[in-house]
Amino acid sequence: MKKILMILLAACCVWAAWDATRPTEKYVVKATASEGDTLWHLVGSVMEREGDSRDVREIIHYAREISNIKGTLQPGDIVLIPIEVQR
Template identity: 65%
Template sequence: MRKLLVILLMAICAWEAWEYTHPQPVERYVVRTVAADGDTLWHLVGGVMDREGDKRDVREVIHYTQKISNIKGDLQVGDIVLIPIEVHK
């Protein structure tokens, strides 16, 4: 049993070393959307991330969305929302 665990640990270490030395290319772009009645940042950002294939934590993307869109409080109808997207190719 101990040998199996050691082999598994070595395999995981080798995999992580490979991932670290061979990073996947990332495509970065911004999606522009306009807030409608009843929209929230969570709803807008989460929907765009799902549609575009962004796998990051939605809270992180909401944080950057607020910064680049200069959103200080609640969304208003007609607010332009810029959502930064990162997709691994």
């Protein structure tokens, strides 16, 4: 039983090391708000489409900051959404 646990631990360590060395693509997606859009919906849908698995609240914070959005989202507002995807 101890050998199996050690093998599993070693496999997890190898996988974590491999995952940490994968290249990460960083880019910004520009989205335009429509009537009824919220930042949560807009950012979440772009993140899902692009394959970004980070916390949507963190990305909303950054998107609000770099897009200079102070209050609520208005139709026609341009939202810059920072995306990070591991390939």
